[in-house]
Amino acid sequence: MAATDKIDGTSRMTIQEVSRLSGLSEPTLRYYEKIGLISAVERDRSSGHRRYGPAVVETIEALSCLRSTGMSVRDMRAYLRHLDTSDAGRLRELFQRNAERLAGEIERMRVRLRYLELKADLSSARERGDAEAERRAVTDIMPVIADLY
Template sequence: MTIQDASRRSGLSEPTLRYYEDVGLVGPIARDDSSGHRRYDDRDLDSLQVLACLRAMGVGIEDMRTYQANRALGSAAAAEQRDLLLRHATRIEKEIQTLHVHLDYLGAKAALWDARDRGDAAGEAEARARVDEIVPSLQAVIR
């Protein structure tokens, strides 16, 4: 398949496909004898789809490289593969916790402004108290 086909099917841009080949994450990709254009096969596409998923989860190039190398090793690298994925799962869990704090803060601040808009002094005081409860958690995730 052409680079355009591989891009469409993997969800990765053409420059990203070229870059991933340049840095050794995939390939070398076969070339058409007459034109020299890249020709991707199903195995290449499988690798690209794995890389697209890892990229979407915020996995960096070095860990992608390790992941790809471990895929080639199969069972012999299973423990390392597991540890790599769990390390990223832990990172994502922390990001989710941080986003929950952000969401709580935004909701509390919106409730405060809603109470002000309605002229509800008691609601405003309640919302202010909620904001004050959240601020230490917000400051902790900012650091």
């Protein structure tokens, strides 16, 4: 049988194909099935290997996008639960909350980046023997250190 087969006339993908397509590892795909994040995956009758149908693949692609944002499994469950309802407000709240979380992470990363840039400036000033530039770098880095905590 080819990697992609047809069961009941519908194209099915192997776990390797779905992994490559979604960027999710095979163990992650199995885990998502085990915890019910994706529905039970059909098995090839002769080999017992998983065969992913189009609807499951579509769900996996959406989950992969959500996971890439750092969304929790709990929030991915909520996304799937509210997807088929007319309650767009809950989805908006879910996305807004996660956007705010991600914005906070980005801000913390910007502080870390600034700290490293200033440390490089400080090292450069020391390397050149430039006492004035070293003093400026120390002055500039102190408030950033406070922001790291």
